[in-house]
Amino acid sequence: MWHGGAEQNVDAMIGYAVVPRDGVRMKKIINDPSTVVEESLAGLAAAHADLLRVEFDPTFVVRTDAPRPGKVGVVSGGGSGHEPLHGGFVGRGMLDAACPGPVFTSPTPDPILAATRVVDGGAGVLHIVKNYTGDVLNFETAAELAAAEDISVEAVVIDDDVAVKDSLYTAGRRGVGGTVLAEKIIGAAAERGDDLPALATLCRRVNARVRSMGMALTSCTVPHAGKPTFELGEQEMEIGIGIHGEPGRERLPLEPADAIVERLLGPVVADLPFGSGDGVLLFVNGMGGTPLMELYLAYGHVEKLLAAQGITVERRLVGNYITSLEMQGMSITLLKLDEEMVELWDAPVHTPALRWGV
Amino acid sequence: MWHGGAEQNVDAMIGYAVVPRDGVRMKKIINDPSTVVEESLAGLAAAHADLLRVEFDPTFVVRTDAPRPGKVGVVSGGGSGHEPLHGGFVGRGMLDAACPGPVFTSPTPDPILAATRVVDGGAGVLHIVKNYTGDVLNFETAAELAAAEDISVEAVVIDDDVAVKDSLYTAGRRGVGGTVLAEKIIGAAAERGDDLPALATLCRRVNARVRSMGMALTSCTVPHAGKPTFELGEQEMEIGIGIHGEPGRERLPLEPADAIVERLLGPVVADLPFGSGDGVLLFVNGMGGTPLMELYLAYGHVEKLLAAQGITVERRLVGNYITSLEMQGMSITLLKLDEEMVELWDAPVHTPALRWGV
Amino acid sequence: MAVTTQDLVTFVTAYAEVIAANRAYLIDLDAAIGDADHGENLDRGMKAAMAELADAPDEVAPAEVLRRVATALVSKVGGAAGPLYGTAFLRASGALRGKPALDAPDVVAAIGAGLDGVVARGKAVAGDKTMVDAWEPAARAAEQAVSAGTPLAGALAAAADAAEEGMRATVPLVARKGRASYLGERSAGHQDPGATSTAMLFRAMADVAARGTGGGGPAEPAGQA
């Protein structure tokens, strides 16, 4: 019923994840699937030693100046493969620490707990958690363990993906592009001195006002799997994908950019709903392998469609910020802004991936 | 001898570049190959109206505050498909204008001349030109035409690609990653008030001290061609590519990241040569479709190799900054720094793609 | 015919081997309706569990064996399966606390506690297309068999059969929990990876029980070519 069985020699299996036995390599600049996350983090640390350092046992990324006494620590994390999220957002005015798990696998409680301890400056720690069963469960356990050490922890779950039909009886919606915006805004609020309950409330408010939807032109290859997660025909695309290379809600024939944009934007706008008079932050995100030429082209069309509905783009972000490895594709995120959010978005930030005002 | 011939009806050919007749689409978020550059630029302009505007007849990107009286205008350009280069580098402290041609085709003299006129604040204009026959010839013509209008123009040609064997009798080396560094450094020097001869001298000095080499894991698809420029096997890579999707010097079996990095870094270091005691800017660049996870992994290995040779990485840039459409691959650029270059690199810059200090 | 610490180690070892052998298969199942990591995650976790057990002194209690496995799974697997299997082993360990060796009702209690742990953490019910669809029938079958006086080996064989049946029954289901739920109707037609790894867990248990009685060195595989 399943392939192989107990009679196979386990030794022959060890190292399977290393260079596949037949010498087949992937189209990736990596050495070994079993060390890709750590090697990449080592590079991040080497490149941005002024901002952050990386601990490896357990693995987390943390600001060089943590803990900051009196400041709430802001921690996020999740599987790797979404770079620059989350490690690339560690630094002044954004995350105090990030916990990267293996590729597409949420971290275990150990690194989350360790990061939580390191960034606690006495004012408690906020966990920003993307809504995936694994992330939620592991952050939950870490928070319980931290509480047992008298660290105040609040967790806010981000679930902005309108591609997933929500229901009381399901795992709910995924956390996707809205996470980047929440991390920036909450990071700025923490930097200005907001306390833990205020930050949690603000983060829930951001989550309540942000919606996203994504699509893929190609699949991606998880390093330890060694082959594309799904097969997509030359003339096909997936609509309603998340950020883990999982297939989406629908497979459709390829379409022009304008039609793709409309497929994504329609459900996003309708869901909140966004409406005439709203000021929004528009985030056009690439899935990792989509060049800026295409993202700006899409951005232009989204802005026009929004303008036609009386929705004003007050702030924007265009680029590959929350990704699925080398997947080609994009997502559109809209956040309904208020004055406070604009101010916090504009506040100085200095991280490997986002920087302004510094 | 060639396919088809004059007897074919030209009308049937018109629109070939639009949606291919059999309805075949590319894995790109675009509407129409014949308008992709303009549509993308419209999105860039919409997203960054605070920094730049785009003119369309002829096509160029220009700072909103141009011309700045007394400041030398810095203009670059070349074929499109290398985004964010050059349009994404227009703004404070970098380029005053960029002239994007069609995909991988250098612009004609018209937009270069128009941009040169618009940014001339009386102190003349510096053209930063990548060394390709087309770019050089078209910028040359534009400079002659500008001179006829009494605009002082100096042109500096960037040719940093060590993959190309240099010789008096050939087209010479290509301009690649070093262009990004030159544009940043020269932009900062222009902003502080350097005059045209000083800028040209400095730019030549940067060019003399910068070396690059690139590789591809995949080809890319030029929109109007509709299919990949070259076919690369599942287990192959191209070493010594440029930024136009052209094949490289050698086709080799895929290798681990460390081996790839060594293949690129060796010739770069040997060429200048860089040596013990040198302080460098290390630029690890993605070709458009390579995720940050891989680029940081490579960065880490480069830094280690340099350290072992006594070369210190004093500044760095990691990301997809000079690209070949959606190509997966990377390039490594080293610039031998001096104090002035460090200061100019650190100077404030505010463009769509590079921002700090502002 | 008491189950000893050594039997539990043998079982855990057998499970680690099955998971290693089926790593790619579980990745493939997860690729179809999830994110292609289930086999990789469990394999990493069970290797860590084996490392935890390698330096276990012979005199540790059965509960300690399961506690060590739980710790390894919680701290090395991550994702959804890490906390779920980790909690299952932790609760099973708790149910066996203080017992130097186990009888059939102890094993049934441990299995039941494991299921309760999965449900407590994951909030899935039968029919949601998760590992619960294999756990629940397995726990029920073991309990009924032991209540009816079936010897442990037979009860565990019944549990493994039930788990495999539950696993197969996930194929037509539309997922309501876990990552597969994001696919909506498209999740139907695929076997749940977690239910599959759970069926493997019960089959490993049954195989070890079938091989022989407690005590002594590594059990010899029985009835193999």
Place this chain on the structure above:
Amino acid sequence: MAVTTQDLVTFVTAYAEVIAANRAYLIDLDAAIGDADHGENLDRGMKAAMAELADAPDEVAPAEVLRRVATALVSKVGGAAGPLYGTAFLRASGALRGKPALDAPDVVAAIGAGLDGVVARGKAVAGDKTMVDAWEPAARAAEQAVSAGTPLAGALAAAADAAEEGMRATVPLVARKGRASYLGERSAGHQDPGATSTAMLFRAMADVAARGTGGGGPAEPAGQA
């Protein structure tokens, strides 16, 4: 048998048609040793040239036809080919300034001026694997034929043959100029796209000359199915 403005328009039109028909072919040639744009660029340029000629009054001089084509190519083609062909047409136009109609030596002079323009801008010599490898033998053949008293149609046919031979001779060459030079030895074994489009230029010229004498409406294609 003078060449008129109308003949030149017919020739430019024929060339635009050949380029349109061979757009994909020229892209493919350029993909192999360049950047896959030569066909696209020339097609865009020749369409622009046709637009420039569309509103040309009948009484413009031959030099003006070529000047308009040059302007269109310079301002619409870009890349290497734009300035090179643009300069060629501009210099050819210069060679014909003031002439209401052309005789065979005028045509030879214009071709020679065109070649000089390409060489002046591009600095390539024969054997560098560029369009010069087609231009140069074509110009030489035309000149020799006309000097030997061959009528224009025959001279241009010889030029076209020579250009095509030069084009084919680029195949084994290692490029020393243009984008193909970056490939080093790997550029050998491929036909140069620019030499190919130049051969097409001379074939279009010869075809138009063969079709008939000056004046009158669009020439009828001769000897076709």
